[in-house]
Amino acid sequence: xxxxxxxxxxxxxxxxxxxxxxxxxxxxxxxxxxxxxxxxxxxxxxxxxxxxxxxxxxxxxxxxxxxxxxxxxxxxxxxxxxxxxxxxxxxxxxxxxxxxxxxxxxxxxxxxxxxxxxxxxxxxxxxxxxxxxxxxxxxxxxxxxxxxxxxxxxxxxxxxxxxxxxxxxxxxxxxxxxxxxxxxxxxxxxxxxxxxxxxxxxxxxxxxxxxxxxxxxxxxxxxxxxxxxxxxxxxxxxxxxxxxxxxxxxxxxxxxxxxxxxxxxxxxxxxxxxxxxxxxxxxxxxxxxxxxxxxxxxxxxxxxxxxxxxxxxxxxxxxxxxxxxxx
Amino acid sequence: xxxxxxxxxxxxxxxxxxxxxxxxxxxxxxxxxxxxxxxxxxxxxxxxxxxxxxxxxxxxxxxxxxxxxxxxxxxxxxxxxxxxxxxxxxxxxxxxxxxxxxxxxxxxxxxxxxxxxxxxxxxxxxxxxxxxxxxxxxxxxxxxxxxxxxxxxxxxxxxxxxxxxxxxxxxxxxxxxxxxxxxxxxxxxxxxxxxxxxxxxxxxxxxxxxxxxxxxxxxxxxxxxxxxxxxxxxxxxxxxxxxxxxxxxxxxxxxxxxxxxxxxxxxxxxxxxxxxxxxxxxxxxxxxxxxxxxxxxxxxxxxxxxxxxxxxxxxxxxxxxxxxxxxx
Ligand SMILES: Nc1ncnc2c1ncn2[C@@H]1O[C@H](COP(=O)(O)OP(=O)(O)O)[C@@H](O)[C@H]1O
Ligand SMILES: Nc1ncnc2c1ncn2[C@@H]1O[C@H](COP(=O)(O)OP(=O)(O)O)[C@@H](O)[C@H]1O
Ligand SMILES: [Mg+2]
Ligand SMILES: [Mg+2]
Numbered sequence: 001x002x003x004x005x006x007x008x009x010x011x012x013x014x015x016x017x018x019x020x021x022x023x024x025x026x027x028x029x030x031x032x033x034x035x036x037x038x039x040x041x042x043x044x045x046x047x048x049x050x051x052x053x054x055x056x057x058x059x060x061x062x063x064x065x066x067x068x069x070x071x072x073x074x075x076x077x078x079x080x081x082x083x084x085x086x087x088x089x090x091x092x093x094x095x096x097x098x099x100x101x102x103x104x105x106x107x108x109x110x111x112x113x114x115x116x117x118x119x120x121x122x123x124x125x126x127x128x129x130x131x132x133x134x135x136x137x138x139x140x141x142x143x144x145x146x147x148x149x150x151x152x153x154x155x156x157x158x159x160x161x162x163x164x165x166x167x168x169x170x171x172x173x174x175x176x177x178x179x180x181x182x183x184x185x186x187x188x189x190x191x192x193x194x195x196x197x198x199x200x201x202x203x204x205x206x207x208x209x210x211x212x213x214x215x216x217x218x219x220x221x222x223x224x225x226x227x228x229x230x231x232x233x234x235x236x237x238x239x240x241x242x243x244x245x246x247x248x249x250x251x252x253x254x255x256x257x258x259x260x261x262x263x264x265x266x267x268x269x270x271x272x273x274x275x276x277x278x279x280x281x282x283x284x285x286x287x288x289x290x291x292x293x294x295x296x297x298x299x300x301x302x303x304x305x306x307x308x309x310x311x312x313x314x315x316x317x318x319x320x321x322x323x324x325x326x327x
Numbered sequence: 328x329x330x331x332x333x334x335x336x337x338x339x340x341x342x343x344x345x346x347x348x349x350x351x352x353x354x355x356x357x358x359x360x361x362x363x364x365x366x367x368x369x370x371x372x373x374x375x376x377x378x379x380x381x382x383x384x385x386x387x388x389x390x391x392x393x394x395x396x397x398x399x400x401x402x403x404x405x406x407x408x409x410x411x412x413x414x415x416x417x418x419x420x421x422x423x424x425x426x427x428x429x430x431x432x433x434x435x436x437x438x439x440x441x442x443x444x445x446x447x448x449x450x451x452x453x454x455x456x457x458x459x460x461x462x463x464x465x466x467x468x469x470x471x472x473x474x475x476x477x478x479x480x481x482x483x484x485x486x487x488x489x490x491x492x493x494x495x496x497x498x499x500x501x502x503x504x505x506x507x508x509x510x511x512x513x514x515x516x517x518x519x520x521x522x523x524x525x526x527x528x529x530x531x532x533x534x535x536x537x538x539x540x541x542x543x544x545x546x547x548x549x550x551x552x553x554x555x556x557x558x559x560x561x562x563x564x565x566x567x568x569x570x571x572x573x574x575x576x577x578x579x580x581x582x583x584x585x586x587x588x589x590x591x592x593x594x595x596x597x598x599x600x601x602x603x604x605x606x607x608x609x610x611x612x613x614x615x616x617x618x619x620x621x622x623x624x625x626x627x628x629x630x631x632x633x634x635x636x637x638x639x640x641x642x643x644x645x646x647x648x649x650x651x652x653x654x655x
């Protein structure tokens with residue numbers, strides 16, 4: 001049984017212009033000790049789907065799912081008290097902007113001790129000791145001194161380390177990291193990713209890494225789920241995804257990477273991601289897809305078999321060639 | 328006015344831009360050396376990329392080259408016009424120079440006035456710099472420019488909020504080209520864009536360069552983008568150029584430890600690749616209090632006593648110069 005098992009999750013927002021579907025029938029399964037990357041362009045519903053799991057969406061969101069279970073507990077029907085006991089303890093989340101996730105008015109040490117207090121029965125002294133230990137674990141030099149620092153006195157990379165320390169304070173079974181390095185420079189990004197993978201390996205926690213960076217995906221994930229316009233369009237093991245993408249969107253994204261370019265002009269994807277008012281009928285990617293035909297423009301594709309990466313496509317690709325007969 | 332014979336459009340010698348700032352609670356004065364002693368040359372039709380982590384002085388260089396700010400030392404020759412901290416230009420000279428070097432910023436949302444139509448946004452530089460051009464002519468130029476950057480004529484009457492990020496960046500490029508500049512300074516032009524849109528804009532820049540023989544000063548922290556776009560590369564660290572050369576040389580055989588660390592930290596979209604990463608210790612030092620000696624030495628695994636005492640210089644007479652005592 002997966003640690004996190006989300007099936008058919010949809011999230012709709014009430015907006016002044018009517019309903020807007022941000023997440024559209026997404027499945028997410030994460031096993032114990034797994035490393036899953038969720039990749040997609042901005043607005044593809046990566047954050048919203050995980051915020052739904054955490055119960056952190058505003059009231060304007062309406063969430064539906066066939067199943068939303070974590071470690072055996074049904075998150076959809078659980079009592080608020082049961083949820084609170086798990087969220088932040090067994091499943092924790094960190095975000096892109098470490099500076100704004102920390103409260104600027106309190107010291108790092110205070111915030112870290114509060115996080116411990118909420119979930120663990122420790123004495124004051126034990127909390128202080130554990131706080132120092134945590135900062136050591138995330139590689140902050142001079143941890144005792146840092147505990148007295150305010151967030152603005154630390155760099156972005158250090159703040160992200162503090163956020164990670166808070167997230168792992170209660171030894172979570174699952175850590176969701178939402179673009180944890182997007183705001184950081186690449187040498188700092190490398191340090192933070194290395195830290196996350198090391199913690200994952202040493203503690204056995206599962207890691208969901210949300211990112212838009214294919215390089216980060218390639219270097220960190222075991223499994224990859226690709227999102228487009230709120231839908232999961234493909235999921236594969238990392239090696240297979242890069243070698244043989246089955247959804248035309250994944251394939252086109254990989255081809256558009258400058259580092260994969262063979263010519264001065266990059267193969268690019270025409271047009272833009274559909275918005276609230278121009279969601280096409282049929283396949284959401286069809287207006288931009290090189291292989292789309294009338295069927296794609298009219299009929300919403302189901303998910304293909306696991307061998308084809310569950311590609312949400314009528315004609316999944318094999319080595320770049322659409323399989324017209326198969327489906 | 329001297330005209331460069333060999334198509335050199337920018338010639339920079341020892342450019343510096345230092346800022347005096349008040350330091351903390353004690354009201355003391357300190358100097359931020361945002362840019363120090365930077366020299367380079369850029370020719371028509373070529374792309375010089377400037378890379379380095381945030382705070383290394385890339386945008387400061389962009390502001391100095393586009394005359395938004397004056398250098399505090401050094402000289403700059405732009406399209407044949409000499410500039411330095413002392414030279415005072417006439418209004419006409421300024422206008423001519425402004426026309427020949429234009430800038431595009433990272434943020435396609437902040438850089439366009441939301442109250443102006445696209446037509447008005449494009450025509451404004453012409454209105455200001457070329458008052459003799461008639462309204463009808465201006466409009467014709469703007470419409471032609473929309474087409475050139477891959478937008479449609481009917482976009483002329485629309486407002487920025489009606490466009491996506493990629494389209495706004497096209498508008499920003501169009502505006503920069505209205506005065507027919509010879510140099511474009513592109514400060515992180517695709518950093519805010521999604522991958523599928525990024526490739527569209529990079530292709531547009533490649534097209535425009537071929538058609539108009541533009542010189543690009545291309546600023547980016549994304550090494551895979553730079554590798555794709557650049558002819559030459561300049562690597563900066565804490566306001567100084569630490570390595571410079573042809574893109575193939577800098578990427579293929581980096582000489583400065585910092586360049587090597589930067590390359591090795593950049594994730595590569597190839598999960599099969601086995602690599603040993605250079606682990607850089609620590610973070611960028613404060614620009615208010617840079618290390619003595621080589622600014623990189625506290626993070627450098629090759630640093631020796633000499634590096635802690637003396638700052639290595641970059642020898643601009645070399646083909647692939649590096650500011651390091653122990654280059655790779
Ligand atoms: N609170 C909200 N109200 C309305 N729309 C929202 C809200 N939060 C997110 N959205 C929309 O939902 C879509 C998915 O957002 P998100 O999950 O943040 O994307 P990303 O993949 O970049 O993380 C976007 O179009 C976003 O504008
Ligand atoms: N107007 C200013 N006053 C004081 N310091 C500045 C000013 N502009 C930039 N700086 C400092 O100069 C350094 C270089 O900044 P910048 O050129 O923006 O770097 P980059 O674009 O490479 O991120 C930074 O330390 C920045 O804080
Ligand atoms: Mg997000
Ligand atoms: Mg900048």
